[in-house]
Amino acid sequence: MPFQMRPDAILSEVKTFNEKLAQGVTNLMEVGEISSGVTPFEVVYTEDKLKLLRYVGEKEPTNTVPMLIVYALVNRPYMTDIQEDRSTVKGLLDAGQDVYLIDWGYPDASDRYLMMDDYLNGYLDNCVDFIRASHGVDAINLLGICQGGAFSLCYSAMHPEKVKNLVTMVTPVDYQTPDNMLSHWVQNIDIDLLVDTTGNIPGEMLNWTFLNLKPYQLMGQKYLG
Structure with missing residues (x-):
């Protein structure tokens, strides 16, 4: 039997929706400046639009293997660090991790000439090599998120000797x-x-x-x- 929704239920949902919409508009009009990214960091490496960030925690890292967060090209990396109580970055720092993150920057017309090889064996590989050299280690930990997780999977398959541990979050793997x-x-x-x-x-x-x-x-x- 097909699902049917009663008219009174539909009217109730529409009424609730409109009330929330009106309240939401009011909240937006009253909101002040919103900061994005709450954890302090330093830019330790740049290449074209890319910036490699190293986050500064309240205590020294206890994990001797640094971690690189590879985020998506299609979103902003401060989504990993929105608020102090909603921050993947802060949680990792509190757990003793030494956290780096790639900010890919904003694309423009010149990026149309970039290929996957440029991102994986160019930008990403250069960031990994920079971190390896800075810490004197052979391999680092990769945390790939979303599209960055797909990048990390590809990179780890091509350069397994440079990746000690691979962790992926919300990462598509099987596209079929x-x-x-x-x-x-x-x-x-x-x-x-x-x-x-x-x-x-x-x-x-x-x-x-x-x-x-x-x-x-x-x-x-x-x-x-």
């Missing part, structure tokens, strides 16, 4: 799973033609694609939450 709507869409797109036409894949296109996986939940309820 039958219940993955996003992979079904992408398999029918000529990616090479899209890149040749647009140069860089526009952020707005990626955002629109992800939102349309669950339009009501991600376009309405997510932002109200």
Whole structure:
């Protein structure tokens, strides 16, 4: 039997949605300046737009193997360090880790000429080598997040001697799973033609694609939450 929603339940949900929306607009109008990234850091290496950050904790690291966080190109790395009580970076520092993070910077038209090899065997490898040399170690720990996790998987497969431990978070691995709507869409797109036409894949296109996986939940309820 198909799922049916009673009219009174629909009206109730719409009413609740509108009330939350009105309250959300009020909150946004009253909010002041919002800081992003709360943990102090120093920039220890730069290359083109890339910056390698080393975070400064309240105590000296106890783990002798440094950790490099490889974040996604399509999001901002301060998502790992939003607030003191909501910070992956701070949690790692408190646990005695020596934490580095790659900030890829903002892409522009010149980035259309970069290939995967440039990111993996260029930028990422240079950051790993810099950390290895700075600490006098043969291998470091990699924490790959989202798209950065896919990068870390590829890098670790090519340079296993430089990676002591690999940890991935929210990282896609199998792109052929039958219940993955996003992979079904992408398999029918000529990616090479899209890149040749647009140069860089526009952020707005990626955002629109992800939102349309669950339009009501991600376009309405997510932002109200």
